[in-house]
Amino acid sequence: MPATLKDIAKEVGKSITTVSRALHGYDDVSPETIALVRRVADEMGYTPNIMAQRLQKQRTDTIGFILPTFGPRFSDPFFSEFLAGIGNRAAKLGYDLLVSTRPPGEEELSTYRRKVQSHLVDGFVIVRTRRHDPRIEYLCQADFPFVAFGRTENNCDFPYVDEDGEHGMRLMAHHLADLGHKDIAFIAAPDELMFAHYRSKGFKEGLEERGVHLDEKLIVTGDLTQRDGFRQATSLLELTNPPTAIAACNDLMAMGAISAAQKRGLIVGKDIAITGFDNIPLAEHSHPPLTTIHQPIYQIGDMVCEILIRRIKGESVETDHALLEPTLVIRETCGGNQ
Amino acid sequence: MPATLKDIAKEVGKSITTVSRALHGYDDVSPETIALVRRVADEMGYTPNIMAQRLQKQRTDTIGFILPTFGPRFSDPFFSEFLAGIGNRAAKLGYDLLVSTRPPGEEELSTYRRKVQSHLVDGFVIVRTRRHDPRIEYLCQADFPFVAFGRTENNCDFPYVDEDGEHGMRLMAHHLADLGHKDIAFIAAPDELMFAHYRSKGFKEGLEERGVHLDEKLIVTGDLTQRDGFRQATSLLELTNPPTAIAACNDLMAMGAISAAQKRGLIVGKDIAITGFDNIPLAEHSHPPLTTIHQPIYQIGDMVCEILIRRIKGESVETDHALLEPTLVIRETCGGNQ
């Protein structure tokens, strides 16, 4: 149906090769031919068949991104922003983005494997790294290009961009301690998630540095959703000695915790302090606005994508181990400023 | 590098053709050959080169989805959930998902055009339809398969799934009117967006049906973000005769409105009623929890994708004009139940 090089060749009475070269503007084609071919190509509405180009070139100009989803009601503001970051950068560099959604696990890994082996993508963006991450292990061992948002404990060297969550949570711990809190609870996330691990670590160390004891009973683990933040905070508040501050591992859980506190009639920012991590857009508009740690997700997506494409193209990359400095965003959930 | 049919053929001492057929389990290949070929293929870690298959088959087994983004801080919970819906269904049916992010406008349309012409995808999922939608116009005219989430006023027939936003907002208007509100404000969204148009229409009609007059001065338009919801609600509340209820066109703006009200010291659900539309996960955990209209976004994504793939495959589709019945979710932002 659509015009091919062959059609144009027939039309202008030249060979396919010449047409191809004319279209690419090679300088060994006469200007007249170039002009002619271009005009005819335009008239015929020619667009190259990308599959044919790809088969020939043995590249796909496509990068893969497999979204770790968790059940249908999946809605993490994190991902849409990150996706916009990589998507826009990829487009700017002439790359397409192949997205899959797959829950972590066996099937996830085989999805990576299949896409690598069948040459569906030239490289991968990995998010939400795990302490022991089979995806990274696989890609390293297969020597396939990828860049991760997050680090891991696997012992192999690979490019990543990460925010220093350990430092971020240390900042937060100091903030809370300096506000005079003694009974501080922490809603962690599964320690297998690398970022969760770092954040927990930073928080504990931060409190220690301020001489505040973190009671094991006040450490609980949630699944990163606001629903679970609500649940975990509720159980925390039902203790005989409830905490005066709750730090959550991410904003979503913090927002759940705010609900829980309010449900018990507590005034957040006065009766209890609550903090998050991520600074999602919603954080600014929670009630009260959430004190949190900022993470420039869009920019991270952008960086990750750019590094990946440079690697794919074999260009040199200056920094492929970026660790971003987090900043504390003080709003109203810890009181003080109002 | 990776094994090809040729490699296997050489290894087993048969022709490429035979190997291909053996791998596909054709019944005109001897069982022994099939077994042998399969074994060798496994050993060599064979995976078909998809680009080659696609070039040959003239299909891509890929569906396209172009995300309308608006600036970097792009974070609409709507999209991640919708994406999960189409992504999971596509995977189940053996399709890949090619995602782009592009702000609405000229470049957006040319992105569609390029992907169609270069055979990058077999069909498109369209979201956030506009009253006059150039994307739909183009795809219709090009006779390219697509399914939309949302309707349009372009006069061409195409498959869609939509929620009856008009009816939903009518429900909401009745709810507010029945609660006794007389001074009701509405934060609309740009009328060019089809869903916004329907929602506005339904809201106005709903109030009329209850004999409540909707003052033009109390109708403002926001850009669907919580930030703008905040801004618009603030201006509404600064009027000499501020409204006693604010209905927003979507949840995000409603959440901004809640902030605005609280900033002015109003108690939401008592001093003022605020409502949304969408029932995003966060709605349940706003403070107070938001009264809204439920929209099963994940399921809609799933449906849209399924219809699209059936069409691509040329299978018959029973219902390709689905209009879903919305439901009112009463929580606490209008008072009453507490």
Added chain:
DNA sequence: TTGAAAGCGCTAACAA
């Protein structure tokens, strides 16, 4: 039951 040959649309080395 198997293989030879053609072709999907394109690029590139080489020859003319």
Added chain:
DNA sequence: TTGTTAGCGCTTTCAA
């Protein structure tokens, strides 16, 4: 400056 030829990896007639 242009054309011939080969080939990317696969599927699919058609003939043996």
